[in-house]
Amino acid sequence: MAVGTRLAFLAAALSVAAALAKGLFDRRQRKDVLGDILARIDVLRSSPDASQDDLDYEFLSLAAYEAGQGVESGEGGPFGAVIVRNGDQGKEIVARAHNMVIATQDPTSHAEIIAIQKACKTLNKIELSDCEIYSSCEPCPMSFAAMFLARLPRLVYGAQAEAAHDLGYDKDHIADAIRGTSKFQKTTCVVKRILHPEVAGVFWKHRNQVQVY
Numbered sequence: 001m002a003v004g005t006r007l008a009f010l011a012a013a014l015s016v017a018a019a020l021a022k023g024l025f026d027r028r029q030r031k032d033v034l035g036d037i038l039a040r041i042d043v044l045r046s047s048p049d050a051s052q053d054d055l056d057y058e059f060l061s062l063a064a065y066e067a068g069q070g071v072e073s074g075e076g077g078p079f080g081a082v083i084v085r086n087g088d089q090g091k092e093i094v095a096r097a098h099n100m101v102i103a104t105q106d107p108t109s110h111a112e113i114i115a116i117q118k119a120c121k122t123l124n125k126i127e128l129s130d131c132e133i134y135s136s137c138e139p140c141p142m143s144f145a146a147m148f149l150a151r152l153p154r155l156v157y158g159a160q161a162e163a164a165h166d167l168g169y170d171k172d173h174i175a176d177a178i179r180g181t182s183k184f185q186k187t188t189c190v191v192k193r194i195l196h197p198e199v200a201g202v203f204w205k206h207r208n209q210v211q212v213y
């Protein structure tokens with residue numbers, strides 16, 4: 001093998017090793033960041049002087065950490081969510097999640113949706129009225145609707161939706177389309193309602209069988 005080729009191989013091997021070492025370092029750093037946030041939350045939870053604002057800030061830090069995980073793992077966009085339950089022992093974390101749209105190839109795999117699903121599963125119920133949700137970014141209409149359906153009484157979020165728009169997310173501005181504010185209204189979705197008797201008939205036919213939740 002020519003000397004030049006050997007050197008090229010050596011350089012390539014070194015660059016792979018450096019990338020692996022950097023990956024390990026980044027992972028360890030992120031683990032430290034998570035540990036620090038959880039430790040700060042523990043301190044606040046056991047401190048009688050801790051204010052709601054202090055706790056809100058740290059739970060949002062955790063949502064921001066999850067947002068970073070979404071990108072670093074390549075699983076989705078930079079969005080994270082945390083659900084906290086107001087239990088007998090104070091506020092406890094019941095779910096945390098990041099956007100998984102890329103990993104699942106599912107455009108509805110938003111952090112808030114996954115966090116709600118996890119929290120309901122963990123608590124074994126279909127409403128979260130004793131919980132609160134922290135979202136790294138202002139939720140999209142789908143996620144906000146899921147919060148409403150889950151009866152979450154409180155939302156704390158960090159970045160405004162416009163920050164996500166600037167990155168290229170929600171480029172069709174569905175929030176504005178739904179709000180009807182029209183400044184960014186660019187959706188091309190045509191909405192039509194049909195007065196179909198069988199649709200109402202389904203409700204009427206099963207009115208005594210349904211389990212309202």
Ligand SMILES: [Zn+2]
Nearest residue numbers: 110139140143
């Ligand atoms: Zn969403």
